[in-house]
Amino acid sequence: GQQVMQIPQYQHVQEGEDFTTYCNSSTTLSNIQWYKQRPGGHPVFLIQLVKSGEVKKQKRLTFQFGEAKKNSSLHITATQTTDVGTYFCAFDRYQAGTALIFGKGTTLSVSS
């Protein structure tokens, strides 16, 4: 079935370095959502992208949706220890707000 691939699976950075995770699909997506899960916590919604080529920023986080709507990325500038966690992308398989299919996530660790 339709799915998304996330890379890398793990990433370790030094505090202050940048970080990027990618979400790729073989088919066109109607939208993409990003969630963050802190260690021991539950997923928390970050953002939704719906338009081709869309770019949204939240402080040090930049989210992009590809022109072909087949890929997305999350970039964190100057990572901090509070950025530690697993970042998931997810898409709405059937549109119209049915059910999300999640990628396997990228786990970020940050050393100070």
Add this chain to the structure above:
Amino acid sequence: DADVTQTPRNRITKTGKRIMLECSQTKGHDRMYWYRQDPGLGLRLIYYSFDVKDINKGEISDGYSVSRQAQAKFSLSLESAIPNQTALYFCATSDWTGTKYEQYFGPGTRLTVT
């Protein structure tokens, strides 16, 4: 108080036992979901419900059943638990606005089947 609650938070059970995980929400959302999370596999959808009379299977429904007792309550049952159902289970809710529906997750139930 938390908007989405799950009980129990941790449970150890034996193979073959029937177990029920419960989820309650005070957000007033119609849509509720059950996911399981396994290390390295992300979140996989088990069942979802759009209202009390609407129940749908997700990616991995075999071995599970659900009950939507009320708008605010959605229970997940394992009729005969097996060890490979050991996982972290999350309940979630969402409110479809016509353009987006972010999901709100509960704190999770860690289930161990021995």
